[in-house]
Amino acid sequence: MSRLKKLRKERGFSQIKMQMLTGIDQSDYSKIETGKRSMSFEQCRRVALALETSMDYLAGLTDDPRPYPRSPE
Template structure:
């Protein structure tokens, strides 16, 4: 989950800030970020939205960290 950490640091967010943005407890977020815990689909979606990236990027399925265009 180094991609999550890299994006988080690039945006200047702390893990506490990610907790506020995603609703994921900071200790759980830390475990997800270090690979000690898997994230649910919903957690992945919330993290991707907060970091302005795609779920595919977080999962390592693409190397493009920009989000996909959103539909309204």
């Protein structure tokens, strides 16, 4: 199971919920989860925010799923 799918399931989100949270079409999101499609930088950022994780975790660069502290906007 991909990290993306695992986190989504842990959060209790459906792919439709992810579509609502990220603006990524459900069919495209499904392809991203199964590795049939890559995410753009912006899509990865939106997914990381929705799943409360870091882009590094989604990319497999760290095993720590906790998000980094956000800088004030």
